[in-house]
Amino acid sequence: MYRYDRDLFPHWITISGACNTRETVLKRDGTNVVTSSSCAATSGSWYSQYDGKTWTSASDIQIDHLIPLSEAWKSGASAWTTSKRQSFANDLTRPQLIAVTGSVNQAKGDKDPAEWMPPRAAYYCTYIRAWIQVKYYWALSVDQAEYNALYKYLYAC
8 A cells, every 4th residue: 555645646637628626616716717828817806714814816825625635545545546536636526625725724734623623613514514525425434533523513513
């Protein structure tokens, strides 16, 4: 078995024309987003659900993998094919990818809800439900500490 390596999850693949997954999420999650011919966001605004801040520069935004790739690896993705890991890392159908404040995404890192929750408490229920939805769809396991945190936050919803 390989050790976790982010490169084992091919991400930011081409979605349409010149637009990759990241650029697609920026357009989807932004307001009045204008893009260049190479699909780079040149203007618009983005509201980060994690901290409630609005940004007008795409460089302030990162695309969060709600279930961090390393968390997925530990939860079962290590047994997947590269093709399945690519599908997971670029999943636009489920709430797996979200545009958020870059520094908040960095603070989250590869933590699960037992170790980290978004700074904005009003988003807790949505975050927990999305976490469960993605883990369930992809048949990823949940450890005991993660389960306890999910239960606690979901019960409070």
